Amino acid sequence: MLAPDDVRTIPDAPAGFDQPLADAAARGRVDLFDYDSTVTGTKRQACVYLPPGYSPDKKYPVLYLLHGIAGNQHEWTGYVRADAVLDHLIADGKARPMIVVMPNGRALPDDRPPPPDKVFTPENAAGFAKFERDLLDCLIPAIDAKYPTLADREHRALAGLSMGGGQTINIGLAHLDTFAWLAGFSSAPNAKPLSELIPDPTAARTQLKLFYLSCGNKDGLINGPQSVHRALKEYGIPHLWNVDDAGHDRPTWANNLHHFAQLLFR
Ligand code: FER
Numbered sequence: 354m355l356a357p358d359d360v361r362t363i364p365d366a367p368a369g370f371d372q373p374l375a376d377a378a379a380r381g382r383v384d385l386f387d388y389d390s391t392v393t394g395t396k397r398q399a400c401v402y403l404p405p406g407y408s409p410d411k412k413y414p415v416l417y418l419l420h421g422i423a424g425n426q427h428e429w430t431g432y433v434r435a436d437a438v439l440d441h442l443i444a445d446g447k448a449r450p451m452i453v454v455m456p457n458g459r460a461l462p463d464d465r466p467p468p469p470d471k472v473f474t475p476e477n478a479a480g481f482a483k484f485e486r487d488l489l490d491c492l493i494p495a496i497d498a499k500y501p502t503l504a505d506r507e508h509r510a511l512a513g514l515s516m517g518g519g520q521t522i523n524i525g526l527a528h529l530d531t532f533a534w535l536a537g538f539s540s541a542p543n544a545k546p547l548s549e550l551i552p553d554p555t556a557a558r559t560q561l562k563l564f565y566l567s568c569g570n571k572d573g574l575i576n577g578p579q580s581v582h583r584a585l586k587e588y589g590i591p592h593l594w595n596v597d598d599a600g601h602d603r604p605t606w607a608n609n610l611h612h613f614a615q616l617l618f619r
Pocket of ligand 1: 478516
């Protein structure tokens with residue numbers, strides 16, 4: 354059931370916004386980054402987008418971007434084409450050059466996507482909850498040690514699609530000392546109740562630079578983000594809420610990233 358405020362508040366991206374930039378020299382690059390996880394006891398891998406013009410002598414804000422329940426660290430680049438989306442925005446001066454870290458959000462010793470009949474098992478879902486400590490204790494310190502990051506909350510964002518959107522709500526709201534910018538695209542129903550995540554609405558109100566929530570009205574999971582939006586409204590926590598005609602699909606995630614990245618770190 355849609356309410357009067359469940360409406361479109363963001364525009365569609367221009368044609369070609371998620372196609373590889375024609376000028377190869379103006380593109381960023383994607384590194385494979387390995388780090389030690391004390392959560393899984395294994396080496397884990399993340400993809401790291403370095404923007405065009407990247408130099409270790411500069412300092413960059415960092416966006417951590419999380420995939421869906423059946424994906425891995427390659428989903429945002431290989432499927433959604435996040436690198437192409439960022440290349441266009443940065444070439445056009447519409448987004449601040451940033452590092453984008455795309456981890457594997459399934460913090461299990463075997464973190465490969467499971468076969469289709471095992472995707473929705475409790476074992477697979479548990480890996481996404483275990484990722485919280487992997488991200489905070491292992492990945493973020495390793496990224497800050499290797500890359501020239503602006504390593505404070507105002508220059509660190511967390512966002513994700515579907516399962517990754519639910520992780521963003523759970524991890525982000527519980528750690529506003531680490532992230533000032535949050536976004537959930539088509540967030541899955543793994544988000545905890547806001548009363549648990551936000552014990553102090555007044556603090557959250559001042560700490561959050563942006564809380565971005567988007568979902569399509571053809572997405573069967575819309576009840577989850579819709580109730581997060583309603584709870585935020587009740588708590589008086591400013592946020593962006595977009596409901597468009599999308600389903601649970603790639604084009605809306607590319608469009609959300611295109612729009613969210615322009616608002617980030619301003
Ligand atoms: C669920 C439905 C969907 C769920 C997760 C998802 C954990 C995730 C979907 C996705 O990531 O695409 O009930 O429970």
